[in-house]
Amino acid sequence: MxxxxxxxxxxxxxxxxxxxxxxxxxxxxxLPLSGAARPEIPAPVPAALAAPTAATLEEAYAANRANAARASRMAADHGDRHRAAADRAMADRSRHLLAFDGRGxxxxxxxxxxxxxxxxxxxxxxxxxxxxxxxxxxxxxxxxxxxxxxxxxxxxxxxxxxxxxxxxxxxxxxxxxxxxxxxxxxxxxxxxxxxxxxxxxxxxxxxxxxxxxxxxxxxxxxxxxxxxxxxxxxxxxxxxxxxxxxxxxxxxxxxxxxxxxxxxxxxxxxxxxxxxxxxxxxxxxxxxxxxxxxxxxxxxxxxxxxxxxxxxxxxxxxxxxxxxxxxxx
The missing domain is CATH 3.40.50.1820 (Alpha/Beta hydrolase fold, catalytic domain)
Known part of the structure; x- marks a missing residue:
């Protein structure tokens, strides 16, 4: 063209x-309002953590990375390779996750x-x-x-x-x-x-x-x-x-x-x-x-x-x- x-x-x-x-x-x-359905992809509940402080940040990061790794395995078992890859990237050691929830x-x-x-x-x-x-x-x-x-x-x-x-x-x-x-x-x-x-x-x-x-x-x-x-x-x-x-x-x-x-x-x-x-x-x-x-x-x-x-x-x-x-x- x-x-x-x-x-x-x-x-x-x-x-x-x-x-x-x-x-x-x-x-x-x-028009009447309606919500679009979002996919329900299995994942663990978020890590249970105390309110973060400067002293506990690294602990929070590690716990949320571990949760993302578990979510990746569950998504893979569910057959959703795209979500499994996304969660796996979140679980990389270089990531600093203050919060993570892989559900939905x-x-x-x-x-x-x-x-x-x-x-x-x-x-x-x-x-x-x-x-x-x-x-x-x-x-x-x-x-x-x-x-x-x-x-x-x-x-x-x-x-x-x-x-x-x-x-x-x-x-x-x-x-x-x-x-x-x-x-x-x-x-x-x-x-x-x-x-x-x-x-x-x-x-x-x-x-x-x-x-x-x-x-x-x-x-x-x-x-x-x-x-x-x-x-x-x-x-x-x-x-x-x-x-x-x-x-x-x-x-x-x-x-x-x-x-x-x-x-x-x-x-x-x-x-x-x-x-x-x-x-x-x-x-x-x-x-x-x-x-x-x-x-x-x-x-x-x-x-x-x-x-x-x-x-x-x-x-x-x-x-x-x-x-x-x-x-x-």
Whole structure:
């Protein structure tokens, strides 16, 4: 295919994809809600551990790796080679798992860097379609962020990234992705994580939540009174709050969206339906929301953590407490 034709095709496909996503969300407002079934893959119950401290981190990492190894064997016995391989990778001695649960779609909390001694910690919260079977792409984002933090950090600053897959994410093609239900159930777990991190790192550390896509809804539902310095909403469909002040957080609230992100076309509506809230209200990058808007570059919905991108650079700066290169109040 000739280059000019390829470019036209990609642009056309992008418009179809954006229109399709907008139609899905709009349809979810009018249609009855139903949850998509997730595969039930046998796995052991999570390791029973006391609340982690700096002194017990290595013990927690080892226990969760052992649990992942058992989950891998059970998945293999069940005939699911893909999940068995994913769990086996988690069990590698190089992995630092603060939590692991191989049941169902799977949950995991992974640490990059020396968390016990970190004074700048970025917590990465993923969006839809993230589970153990797709964990590689989420991990790649966390690794890229950690490398950027190391590159941007002032001399003597110690950094860590916590990749928190601590909730059952909705499917992109599902009505659940248009409601706050999953986020409401996930918020207590995120609040617990922040409490654990405060216990591990001490009161002098700086914690930032970097929340992608539906993960921004989770962060918003957990935000009230949360002991973090910054909350960055990236590629967000909305938060369920009308304004940044409506999050009831003392943290600085940031928002960024790439120029080619289809989420721009998601209808910014919010309504009560069948006992839940459908849609997420005000666009977080709009002046009406009142967040600090940072430059997220020209990328699409999955490009925010690409190496060398303006979005990755600015997210690292937010986590470090350094002003992003381009901001608008």
């Amino acid at each position: 000739r280059p000019r034709v390829t470019v036209r095709w990609r642009r056309r496909a992008g418009r179809w994809r954006r229109a399709g996503c907008a139609t899905l969300i709009a349809g979810a407002v009018a 779609a799977g949950l995991a909390t992974e640490v990059f860097g020396d968390l016990a001694h970190a004074d700048r910690v970025a917590v990465l919260v993923p969006g839809s379609d993230t589970g153990l079977d797709t964990y590689g792409r989420f991990r790649a984002a966390a690794l890229a962020l950690h490398r950027q933090l190391l590159a941007e950090a002032p001399a003597g600053t110690r950094t860590a990234v916590v990749a928190w897959l601590g909730y059952e994410t909705p499917g992109t093609v599902s009505t659940a992705v248009a409601t706050t239900g999953r986020a409401d159930r996930a918020a207590p777990g995120l609040r617990d994580l922040v409490g654990d991190l405060r216990r591990i790192t001490g009161p002098g550390s700086r914690l930032a939540l970097l929340c992608h896509s539906y993960g921004s809804v989770v962060c918003a539902r957990a935000a009230a009174g949360l002991d973090v310095s910054d909350i960055a909403l990236v590629g967000s469909p909305g938060t369920g709050a009308d304004t940044a002040a409506g999050l009831h957080s003392e943290a600085r609230i940031w928002a960024g969206r790439g120029a080619d992100d289809w989420v721009e076309h998601v209808p910014h509506v919010s309504a009560g339906l069948f006992g839940t809230t459908v849609g997420f209200g005000t666009d977080p990058v709009s002046p009406a929301f009142g967040a600090r808007v940072f430059d997220a570059g020209d990328g699409g919905h999955s490009d925010y953590f690409d190496t060398g991108s303006p979005s990755l650079t600015n997210l690292a700066r937010i986590a470090l407490g350094v002003p992003p290169e381009v901001t608008h109040d």
